[in-house]
Amino acid sequence: MQRIIIIGCPGSGKSRLSKILAKRLNLPLVHLDKLFWKPNWEEVSKEHFDKLLVEELKKPSWILDGNFSRTLELRLKYADGVILLNYPALTCVLRVLKRVIKNRGKTREDMTEGCNERLDIPFLKYVRSFKRTRLPQMKKVLNQSNVPVIEIKNDRELKRFINSLPNKE
Numbered sequence: 001m002q003r004i005i006i007i008g009c010p011g012s013g014k015s016r017l018s019k020i021l022a023k024r025l026n027l028p029l030v031h032l033d034k035l036f037w038k039p040n041w042e043e044v045s046k047e048h049f050d051k052l053l054v055e056e057l058k059k060p061s062w063i064l065d066g067n068f069s070r071t072l073e074l075r076l077k078y079a080d081g082v083i084l085l086n087y088p089a090l091t092c093v094l095r096v097l098k099r100v101i102k103n104r105g106k107t108r109e110d111m112t113e114g115c116n117e118r119l120d121i122p123f124l125k126y127v128r129s130f131k132r133t134r135l136p137q138m139k140k141v142l143n144q145s146n147v148p149v150i151e152i153k154n155d156r157e158l159k160r161f162i163n164s165l166p167n168k169e
Contacts, residue, residue, distance in 0.1 A: 001080050004021065004083060009129055011091070013095070030065065032068050053071055082147055
């Protein structure tokens with residue numbers, strides 16, 4: 001696989017996995033949040049985001065980290081593989097809370113500079129409801145494509161998957 005989409009609930013480990021895979025498979029990594037957010041959590045326009053995304057999609061290889069459901073069908077037209085992290089909601093909520101505590105007031109490396117980590121109650125509610133509200137539609141789109149999907153549901157499966165990969169470092 002040379003063009004891999006990594007999707008799943010916030011807090012499921014998309015960014016962490018994407019960094020591991022980028023290093024392990026020697027592929028360029030694109031965090032969609034960096035394309036979408038300006039400093040101080042200001043959104044770019046849909047047109048600008050789409051333009052930046054298409055520029056990335058046209059490249060010969062990549063790992064795309066992020067959901068952005070509106071563009072999933074477009075990304076699938078270019079992808080040769082999808083990894084869906086389908087972890088339990090409680091695991092994701094706890095990981096988001098841990099991330100907030102660890103990084104509060106700082107910008108994570110997978111985010112645009114100036115988008116400092118913060119406690120965001122509406123975002124936690126989104127994380128809690130993701131499997132019920134967002135995941136079914138994402139799976140429907142995935143099922144309508146011919147792109148192979150690897151679904152990972154826990155850390156044991158994730159470790160097994162990572163260990164099965166070649167190491168091109």
